[in-house]
Amino acid sequence: MKSLKVGAVAACLAMFSGAGALAQSGPVAVGTLPQGSLGYAIAAGVSQVVSENTDVSMRAVGQGGSSVFIPALNRGEIDFSTSNTFEAVFATQGTGNFEGNANPNVRVAALLQPFEVGIMVAADSDITSLEDLRGQPFPVGYTRQRLVGVMQDAVFDAVGMSSDDLDGVPVPNFVEGAKLLAQGSVVGVMLAPGSGVVRQTMAQTPVRFISVIEGEDAAAAVAQSLPGSYVGRVEPVERLPEITEPVDLIGYQYALLTHAEADEEVVYSVVKALYENKESLIESHGSFRRFDPDAMAFQVEGASLHPGAERFYREVGILE
Structure with missing residues (x-):
C-alpha cells in the first residue's frame, strides 16, 4: 500500500511539471510541506511572484514531507522544491535523513530567507x-x-x-x-x-x-x-x-531547490524574478522581509548551484 501511495504522489507532482520549458503545457510545481506550514507559505509566495513576473506559471504543491518531493525533484518529475541548505547537502550526498539514498541531481537555485x-x-x-x-x-x-x-x-x-x-x-x-x-x-x-x-x-x-x-x-x-x-x-x-x-x-537558510536537468533559461528567469521583486514577495508573506537578494547565491559545502542560477548571480555581481 505504501508504494502505491508514493507512486500516486509522484504522479500528482508530475502533472505539474514544466518539463523544462518556458512555454509549458501546465504549471511548474514547487514541491513543499503541507498547507499551514511556513514552508508552504514561502513556496506559495515564490510561485506567485514568479508567475506574475515571468512566462513561467508556477504552483506550490504541498506534500507530507521532503522524503516524497525531493526524490521526485531528483528524478526530474518536478522542477523545483523548497527545503534548506543542510537538507540539500543530505539529499545530494545520501546522508542525514537521506542516509543511503543519495539524490545527486539536486541543485540549489536560491537562498530565500533565514529560518x-x-x-x-x-x-x-x-x-x-x-x-x-x-x-x-x-x-x-x-x-x-x-x-x-x-x-x-x-x-x-x-x-x-x-x-x-x-x-x-x-x-x-x-x-x-x-x-x-x-x-x-x-x-x-x-x-x-x-x-x-x-x-x-x-x-x-x-x-x-x-x-x-x-x-x-x-x-x-x-x-x-x-x-x-x-x-x-x-x-x-x-x-x-x-x-x-x-x-x-x-x-x-531556507532555499529554493531544482535539479541538474532543469532548463537553464527557466531557472535563470525564476531567480531573476525573485531577485528583482522583494516587495512583491513581502506582500505575499511577511516572512520575506528577511529575504536578502544579495545573499541568494550563498554557497554551502556539499551542495551545488544550478548553472542557470549561477549565470544570473555572476551577471549581477553577487557571485564571483
Missing part, C-alpha cells in the same frame, strides 16, 4: 530546557518528515540525550505532533515560530518556545550534524506571541 526551528511547549508548562523533557511524552519517528527527526536528534545529541530518553510518541509529521500537544498528549513538538501550524495550536492552547541550543559546545555539535546551520536567536515581537523571551533555536 528558525525549535521546540514548542504549553505556555503553562514547567519545561524550560531540553533536560526537562527526559521521560516526558514527546513526538518521535516522523515517518513522513524524516528531516524533523534528524533536527530533533541533533539538538538532543548536543546535550547528551537521545530519543531513548523520551517517552516517545510516534507521529508521521509535525502537524500531527502539534495536534497532540494541543490535546495534552505530548509535552512539546519541534516547529518553526510564525508558522500557520503554530497559530492553529495557539488557538486551542497557549504555547511558547524554549531554547534548544545552549552554549558554544552545543552550537558546534549541532552545526556538525546539520551543515550550514547556526544559532538562530529569536526575540519577542508582537507578531510572534509564542516567543515569550529570547530563545536560541536552530537557524539555517
Whole structure:
C-alpha cells in the first residue's frame, strides 16, 4: 500500500511539471510541506511572484514531507522544491535523513530567507530546557518528515540525550505532533515560530518556545550534524506571541531547490524574478522581509548551484 501511495504522489507532482520549458503545457510545481506550514507559505509566495513576473506559471504543491518531493525533484518529475541548505547537502550526498539514498541531481537555485526551528511547549508548562523533557511524552519517528527527526536528534545529541530518553510518541509529521500537544498528549513538538501550524495550536492552547541550543559546545555539535546551520536567536515581537523571551533555536537558510536537468533559461528567469521583486514577495508573506537578494547565491559545502542560477548571480555581481 505504501508504494502505491508514493507512486500516486509522484504522479500528482508530475502533472505539474514544466518539463523544462518556458512555454509549458501546465504549471511548474514547487514541491513543499503541507498547507499551514511556513514552508508552504514561502513556496506559495515564490510561485506567485514568479508567475506574475515571468512566462513561467508556477504552483506550490504541498506534500507530507521532503522524503516524497525531493526524490521526485531528483528524478526530474518536478522542477523545483523548497527545503534548506543542510537538507540539500543530505539529499545530494545520501546522508542525514537521506542516509543511503543519495539524490545527486539536486541543485540549489536560491537562498530565500533565514529560518528558525525549535521546540514548542504549553505556555503553562514547567519545561524550560531540553533536560526537562527526559521521560516526558514527546513526538518521535516522523515517518513522513524524516528531516524533523534528524533536527530533533541533533539538538538532543548536543546535550547528551537521545530519543531513548523520551517517552516517545510516534507521529508521521509535525502537524500531527502539534495536534497532540494541543490535546495534552505530548509535552512539546519541534516547529518553526510564525508558522500557520503554530497559530492553529495557539488557538486551542497557549504555547511558547524554549531554547534548544545552549552554549558554544552545543552550537558546534549541532552545526556538525546539520551543515550550514547556526544559532538562530529569536526575540519577542508582537507578531510572534509564542516567543515569550529570547530563545536560541536552530537557524539555517531556507532555499529554493531544482535539479541538474532543469532548463537553464527557466531557472535563470525564476531567480531573476525573485531577485528583482522583494516587495512583491513581502506582500505575499511577511516572512520575506528577511529575504536578502544579495545573499541568494550563498554557497554551502556539499551542495551545488544550478548553472542557470549561477549565470544570473555572476551577471549581477553577487557571485564571483
